[in-house]
Amino acid sequence: MDTSETLRNKCAACYRQFNKKEHLVEHMRTSYHSVHEPVCGICRKHCRSLESLREHLIGPLPKAECERIFKDRGCDICLNIFTSRCALRTHRETCQLSRGNAGLLHRMANLGIHDDLRIDNNSRTRVVALACKMVGGGSDGSLDLCARVCLTDEYENILFHTYVKPHLPITNYRYETTGIRPEFIRNAMPLRDVQRKIQDFLCNGEPIWKIRSKGGKARILVGHGLDHDLKNLEVEYPTILIRQALPQNSNVMDTAKYPPLMKTSKLSNSLKHLTKAYLGYDIQTGIQDPCEDCIATMRLYIRMRSQPHKIEEYPLATDPQNRNSFASWRQSELERMSPDDMLEISRSDYYCWCLDTK
Secondary structure (H helix, E strand, C coil), X not given: CCCHHHHHXXXXXXXXXXXXXXXXXXXXXXXXCCCCCCECCCCCCECCCHHHHHHHHHCCCCCXXXXXXXXXXXXXXXXXXXXXXXXXXXXXXXXXXXXXXXXXXXXXXXXCCEECCCCCCCCCCCEEEEEXXXXXXXXXXXXXXXXXXXXXXXXXXXXXXXXXXXXXXXXXXXXXXXXXXXXXXXXXXXXXXHHHHHHHHHXXXXXXXXXXXXXXXXXXXXXXXHHHHHHHHCCCCCHHHECXXXXXXXXXXXXXXXXXXXXXXXXXXXXXXXXXXXXXXXXXXXXXXXXXXXXXXXXXXXXXXXXXXXXXXXXXXXXXXXXXXXXXXXXXXHHCCCHHHHHHHCCECCCCHHHHHC
């Protein structure tokens, strides 16, 4: 049975209970609970990821009361709870997306080079998505070589598409998934030219050493597995600006490494899974189209960016102002605080995409 002492030492975010207040303080020091975590719309429990929240609501071992209400009035895509079944039906019409004009984009892309990359400080193209398709090189065809690349804007317009001629010979075209044939590569744009065009467009006239996370001219880049794509494109974008699973301010948004979209084991989910789970439609069902991948990653980014989180004065735990929120020298002061007060000063350890709209 819960004692009054452990109830007083109950975390206000995840509801874990501790025998001693010092144990609760240590938990808050390492958990980084914040307003940016996914929260159950019924019991208000904080979860580390959307997958954890989904397990809390619908299994395999859900909380019974939350499961009952969610089955009646909950959206299984965005995991929000609505006031009535009618409100839920209305919401689902906009929440569940479709592949839309993916077929048209595929036909346009296969026409060959499409180049609408412009350095323009006044352009509305502040956010772009990038996706590549790899063929095989090396004696056994296991070496990834970029053979097709696409960039789209946040309005789902194709900005750039081309087949790419790698530096090394192609030994496996992986046709079953890429749809790429030798004749597509024969007169394709050399990798060096593709690299230069994309890098210039992303930097948008700003020297790479001068790029900063806020207020600059460089564009925000969205993708899935961007480390791999940028490496194979030989595109340099400052590594200190790349958003990882750990907190970093960045102009690079990687849906593979965004904590709310990761598995409960802290491993990355596939883009195919994320699109089905959080957008409501299937991709990569046959030959994979990088234009379709771009649209899926951009839609995921926009959906995560649009979450109505509470505005904080200092949003990151790694900010100098927050670094000592749970410092050891404040131990006695923290132990006198209530769980709600400790939650109030706790900050996220990752950059939430909702901050891009602030």
